[in-house]
Amino acid sequence: MKKKSLPESSRLLKLASQVIPGGVNSPVRAFKAVGGTPPFIEAAEGCRIKDVDGNTYIDYVGSWGPMILGHAHPDVVKALLKAVPRGTSYGAPTGAEVQLAEIICDMVPSIEKVRLVSSGTEAAMSALRLARGYTGRAKLIKFEGCYHGHGDSFLVEAGSGVATLGIPGTPGVPPELAELTISLPYGDLDLVRKAFQDNPGSIAAVICEPAAGNMGLILPPPEFLEGLIRLAEEYGALAIFDEVMTGFRVGPGGVQGMFGLSPHLTCLGKIVGGGLPIGAFGGRADIMGRIAPEGDVYQAGTLSGNPLAVTAGLATLRILQSGEIYPGLERKSSRLCQGLTDAAQTAGVPVQLQRCGSMFTVYFSEKPVRNFSDAKQCDLERFGGYFNGMLERGIYLAPSQFEACFVSAAHEEIDITRTLEAAEEVFSSLKQP
């Protein structure tokens, strides 16, 4: 298989590196964990993205999750084209914001009131400030390998790019602040109880990805999520489900909808903006009532509720609300993951396919991956070989073992077939251990 030719991407990367740190605006895009030049993207439609060198790929990144309908979905494009001539930002309330808030509250019943922000990071930071303001406490429990955006309090043993770059924390986060974050292994409820017992009256919140997607894809063990809500209540804290990635992805109501759970607060992002920058946090009306101007916990944003982002989000959620696309996503994702498992098995390459709806990760590991410590033991070199082999064959996957891939409604059976054909070749070409 001939390597993809990327002369224009290489030229742009060189130029970019002179004016943008590392040449990218978000670290994982630099392909540091897998080597090689990241293709610079020119356009995308359906499940395909095209780079500036004329190569086309079947895309399983989907802008890291938002593109559940596929790129440039006709309804979203139509709505945006109608909205743009009406102006791109007013810094004043709009009717469309109300509609988006209503649809969010309808699809995620634990959310009685919601505030729109501009990113998932902002949603998580704001939810934490609210939890601190509401409880009058400072400490936070989070889980190793979970990622809640790049807010200071969350960058302790974080997942996603932080895990990809192998950094346990980051300079710039004052130790005094990092000390307020208690980071525990994902799924260990006993340690959560112990943390509450060891820190009486000082833990404001426990935040988790209800299905973790930022150390690869890890499902919560049975009773874990219920247990977090129960323990938070027992110890006077709030349970925050960060569904920035899983919200509207694993089903219309996110992971909490799948399990029928009601966390006190929920963070949303990605899909809720239909591919434009947006985030949201919401929850019980009395807790959300503490947010300014209704309450005293300050939170604000110049572009919050941006009319274009709200338009794209509304067009997307209106399609997702009926739930009709999820069985198709499930069928295609299940076939893809079963096919990948079979291909790896035939080639004698030990992998674990872990999946939640249309999110999945191929772990290069002999045993199931249950937490960050397991994920870190995966064969990262083999992952790099797999990633690059697939890229050369026109399959664009998340460029890190510590990320999830996404299937969209625009992937067709033929795309899954092509992906599996590529995978068969790639697995059989990987070196035996």
Ligand code: PLP
């Ligand atoms: N929370 C989770 C679970 C995420 O996956 C992400 C991003 O990947 C974030 C928060 C941060 O969102 P954003 O990148 O929009 O700031």
